[in-house]
Amino acid sequence: MKKLIVALSLLSIIACKNKENENNSEPSLMESVESVNKLSKAANDLKEYQKQTEKLKTTEPVKNEVYKEVLTETFENLKRINYTxxxxxxxxxxxxxATYGDQAGKNIKxxxxxxAGESGSxxxxxxxxxxxxxxxxxxNTTTxxxxxxxxxxxxxxxxxxPxxxxxxxxxxxxxxxFQVSLEGQKIPLDELKSYMKKLQLSKLD
Known part of the structure; x- marks a missing residue:
């Protein structure tokens, strides 16, 4: 419960900060209600996820060798530059x-x-x-x-x-x-989404 309260507090602060950056005026009643509803929905979703969290705490993490089978030497038209x-x-x-790239400077990390485990869960x-x-x-230019x-x-x-x-x-x-993240350099979001759909993660199952 303490973790949930802390998480809600942090998310509330972030939400308020984003609103300040977007508009310095006081939020309207509808905006305030909308923010509360979003936090409430997130809290409810987290409660539903508690069973999975408890299961993950006692699950054995995957071995490093498994990751290497997922993050192979090539990914679509890109070559693996580094791996850790x-x-x-x-x-x-x-x-x-792992980072993948080509000679044109296009990179995906x-x-x-x-x-799995206490920290992972x-x-x-x-x-x-x-x-x-x-x-x-x-x-500005970031959404x-x-x-x-x-x-x-x-x-x-x-x-x-650019x-x-x-x-x-x-x-x-x-x-x-598993938390999976892709970062694209010289790759717009729509193109990065196409790479995401082609990422083969079944070895992690």
């Missing part, structure tokens, strides 16, 4: 990361975190709550929002500035357990 696994082991997280619970919220924020991609609820980010280092990103949960 186990970097978050010191904080009790099982994870892996893929991160996978396992929700806490991370996935927070991600699940954030994704469950209906939100959208616009800051962040939650949306559904091929039936999968996700957080997305898209920057239309000089931006990170053009787009997608974060979602696979199989109620």
């Amino acid at each position: 696994a186990g970097n978050a082991a010191m904080v009790g997280l099982s994870s892996a990361e 893929i991160n996978i975190f396992d929700g 806490a991370l996935i619970a927070m991600t699940h709550m954030a994704i469950a919220m209906d939100m959208e924020s616009i800051d 962040k929002k939650t949306e559904v991609i091929d039936g999968i609820r996700a957080q997305t980010e898209n920057d239309t500035n 000089d931006a280092y990170k053009s787009s990103s997608i974060t979602y949960i696979y199989n109620d357990r």
Whole structure:
């Protein structure tokens, strides 16, 4: 319950900050009610997810070798530039990361975190709550929002500035357990979504 209260408080602060950036005027009654409803929905979704969280706490994390079978040497038309696994082991997280790219400077970084164990289950619970919220924020050329991609609820980010280092990103949960994120450099969000749909994660099952 304490974790839930803290999470709600943090999300409430974030929501208020986004509103300040978007409009310095006082929020209307309808906007306030909408914000409360969004937080309430996220809290209810998290409660429903508690059973899965308890199950994940006692689940054995996947081995590093499994990640390597998922993050293979090539991904569609891109070649793997680097690969690391186990970097978050010191904080009790099982994870892996790979970057793919081509000679034109197009890059995709893929991160996978396992929700198994105490630390992993806490991370996935927070991600699940954030994704469950209906939100959208616009800051200059960057748009962040939650949306559904091929039936999968996700957080997305898209920057239309051609000089931006990170053009787009997608974060979602696979199989109620793994947090998966893709970051695109010189890749617009719509193109990154097509890569997301082609990412083969069945080895994690």
